[in-house]
Structures are given as C-alpha cells and as structure tokens.
Amino acid sequence: MKAKLHLIAAASLSALLVGCGGGGGxxxxxxxxxxxxxxxxxxxxxxxxxxxxxxxxxxADGLDRAYAILNEGLTRCGFGAVKQNAQLDAAAANHANxxxxxxxxxxxxxxxxxxxxxxxxxxWDRHAAAGYTxxxxxxxxxxxxxxxxxxLINPPTQQQMQDVASWSVKSLFVAPYHGMNMLKGAVDVxxxxxxxASESGNLVEIFKPVVxxxxxxPAMNGQQPSNPDEIRTFPCDGLTDVAPALYGEYVPNGDxxxxxxxxxxxxxxxxxxxxxxxxxxxxxxxxxxxVPTGQxxxxxxxxxxxxxxxxxxxxxxxxxxxxxxxALLPDTQYQVMVSGNVDGxxxxxxxxxxxxxxxxxxxxxxxxxx
Numbered sequence: 001m002k003a004k005l006h007l008i009a010a011a012s013l014s015a016l017l018v019g020c021g022g023g024g025g026x027x028x029x030x031x032x033x034x035x036x037x038x039x040x041x042x043x044x045x046x047x048x049x050x051x052x053x054x055x056x057x058x059x060a061d062g063l064d065r066a067y068a069i070l071n072e073g074l075t076r077c078g079f080g081a082v083k084q085n086a087q088l089d090a091a092a093a094n095h096a097n098x099x100x101x102x103x104x105x106x107x108x109x110x111x112x113x114x115x116x117x118x119x120x121x122x123x124w125d126r127h128a129a130a131g132y133t134x135x136x137x138x139x140x141x142x143x144x145x146x147x148x149x150x151x152l153i154n155p156p157t158q159q160q161m162q163d164v165a166s167w168s169v170k171s172l173f174v175a176p177y178h179g180m181n182m183l184k185g186a187v188d189v190x191x192x193x194x195x196x197a198s199e200s201g202n203l204v205e206i207f208k209p210v211v212x213x214x215x216x217x218p219a220m221n222g223q224q225p226s227n228p229d230e231i232r233t234f235p236c237d238g239l240t241d242v243a244p245a246l247y248g249e250y251v252p253n254g255d256x257x258x259x260x261x262x263x264x265x266x267x268x269x270x271x272x273x274x275x276x277x278x279x280x281x282x283x284x285x286x287x288x289x290x291v292p293t294g295q296x297x298x299x300x301x302x303x304x305x306x307x308x309x310x311x312x313x314x315x316x317x318x319x320x321x322x323x324x325x326x327a328l329l330p331d332t333q334y335q336v337m338v339s340g341n342v343d344g345x346x347x348x349x350x351x352x353x354x355x356x357x358x359x360x361x362x363x364x365x366x367x368x369x370x
Contacts, residue, residue: 052083062165088190185222241356245327268324
C-alpha cells in the first residue's frame with residue numbers, strides 16, 4: 001500500500017518554504033544590508049548572464065538537478081543565469097547545518113549567538129562570515145522534516161530524497177514571496193541540501209533543509225537588461241515543467257492566502273510581471289486559458305505592491321503577480337494574457353507555458369510494511 005507522506009515542518013504537514021530578500025536594490029521591500037567592500041556605486045547593475053561556468057553540484061543530494069531547474073527558468077525568461085559561488089555554497093551549508101542542529105527552536109532566517117552551528121544572526125552576516133564580498137541578495141529555504149515509525153513504514157527511497165531539492169526549487173518559484181526574490185537579479189548562488197537522519201526506538205527522523213544563498217556580485221541591483229523599459233514575466237513563453245500548484249508558503253507575520261489551507265486547497269502557478277529597478281508595475285487585468293479545453297482558469301488574486309497584504313516581505317513595486325484560484329492541471333499548456341502599466345505606460349503580454357507533474361506538498365511516498 002502506498003500513500004503520499006507530507007514533509008512535516010513545525011506543526012504543519014508540508015515543507016516550510018521560507019524566503020528572505022533584500023541586501024541591495026531600490027525596490028523598497030525585504031531586508032537591507034550595508035554596502036559590502038568592493039561593491040560599485042549603489043544602483044548600478046551588471047549585464048544579463050546568458051551562460052555561466054559549469055557547476056559542480058552533485059547528483060547524490062539532488063542539487064545538480066535543482067541548479068539546472070533554477071537556471072533553466074531564469075535564463076529562459078530573461079532574468080539571467082546565476083553562477084555557483086564557493087563562499088555562498090559555504091554560507092548555505094553552514095545555515096543548513098544550523099537548521100538541523102536547532103530545528104525545534106529555529107526562528108526562520110535568524111541564528112542565535114552561542115547556539116550550535118552559529119555563523120551569523122542575519123543572512124548577510126553569514127554570507128560575510130563565509131567570505132562573500134558582493135552584495136548579499138537574499139536567502140531562500142525549504143525546511144523539510146519527516147518522522148515515521150520504522151516498524152510500520154518503509155523509508156523513502158534514495159531517489160525520493162534526491163528529488164526533494166529539485167521539488168523545492170520548483171515550489172519556491174511559484175511561492176510569491178520566494179519567487180519574486182529569486183527573480184530580482186542575483187548573479188551568484190550557493191546551495192546546500194544536507195541529509196541527516198536519527199533513530200530513537202521506533203521513531204526515525206529525517207531532516208533535509210534546502211538552502212539557497214543569493215548574491216548580486218559587485219553591483220547593487222545584480223544583473224539587469226540594458227533596456228530601461230524591459231518587462232519580463234515568469235513563467236514565460238516556452239517554459240515547461242512548471243509547478244502547477246502552490247501548496248503553502250510561510251510568511252512571517254502574514255498569510256499568503258488568508259483563511260485558505262493551501263495544503264488541501266492549493267492555488268495555481270503564480271504568474272509574475274517584473275519591471276526594471278526603480279519602476280512601478282501595476283497589473284490591471286489577467287486571463288489564464290487552459291489551452292486543450294479553452295476554459296478560463298478563475299483568478300484568486302491580482303496583487304500589485306500597493307494592494308499586497310504582505311508588503312513587509314514584498315521585494316518592491318517593480319513586481320506584481322497573479323494567483324489562479326485552483327491548481328492547474330499537470331502536463332498541460334496554458335496561455336496567459338496580462339496587461340497593465342509601468343509608471344503609467346501601458347503594456348500587454350501574451351505567452352504560453354506548460355506545467356509539469358503535480359507531486360503535491362511533497363515528493364515523498366511511503367509504503368506500509370506487510
């Protein structure tokens with residue numbers, strides 16, 4: 001007998017998606033950090049990176065696939081590839097280790113001085129401690145915890161545990177406050193997805209946090225297009241294997257969908273519109289069409305910075321997004337038509353994308369022992 005087993009984070013039956021951005025840019029959202037040594041004048045940006053050196057992430061922990069998915073989405077949609085950075089890898093690994101050692105007392109994105117594995121209170125402190133000298137652009141987490149009785153349940157397979165990393169990246173892309181921070185223009189990335197298991201009596205506990213550390217290099221706004229009027233979307237035309245549903249997102253002192261339990265009643269793929277730094281984008285209308293059937297997908301919310309209920313974690317007015325009111329179908333093509341204005345100048349975009357498999361709130365399945 002097989003069934004879905006949700007990853008457990010804190011008291012919820014799902015992975016805990018935690019995003020924190022800032023550390024540069026003029027968007028007005030997220031956290032901020034002091035200007036790092038060797039950085040350029042605030043407001044400057046780097047050209048879009050269309051290619052980066054090959055990364056050395058391993059298949060053993062699933063990060064090779066996770067990194068490929070991250071860069072496929074970023075480059076296809078014009079946000080530029082991120083290159084692996086050894087210092088940010090170290091920062092991500094240090095923080096993932098801290099999460100494992102302090103899981104039941106962990107305050108998201110914060111570390112407590114004196115606690116086991118402490119390397120810095122804020123993510124920019126941890127980036128600096130690992131030797132990163134560029135602008136600290138953010139930290140994204142999927143905190144995954146699983147507990148089961150090994151006398152009754154067979155353990156997850158190695159493939160399922162490897163899939164946690166790539167599933168996390170896909171899920172983070174469609175979680176609004178994570179996704180927007182992933183699209184801000186980071187230049188460098190560090191990733192970690194350690195696996196820790198412990199056994200006490202019949203109880204087996206598995207920890208597998210996925211931490212993504214983002215840096216903007218020497219330019220405060222990271223990499224940006226040369227056209228000052230550029231408008232980009234995510235997903236975008238031709239992107240495939242997009243997560244079809246949002247099953248939850250942790251928002252400090254807020255709620256991504258007030259009164260709605262996304263683990264059971266998910267929204268669909270979040271659609272983002274991004275203007276250039278310093279500009280304000282406003283979406284006025286959006287239509288999502290299920291191509292095979294011709295049916296319109298109902299809209300749960302159109303959120304611009306001005307009307308976002310969670311402005312305190314929104315990266316700023318150059319981002320806006322649309323949330324469908326139901327999960328999209330797996331492996332299905334959708335057409336998006338979105339229009340609005342950027343600083344009063346009208347825009348309209350139409351594009352096609354295709355969803356991937358819907359693996360629910362977790363890639364893990366368990367089988368009961370006979």
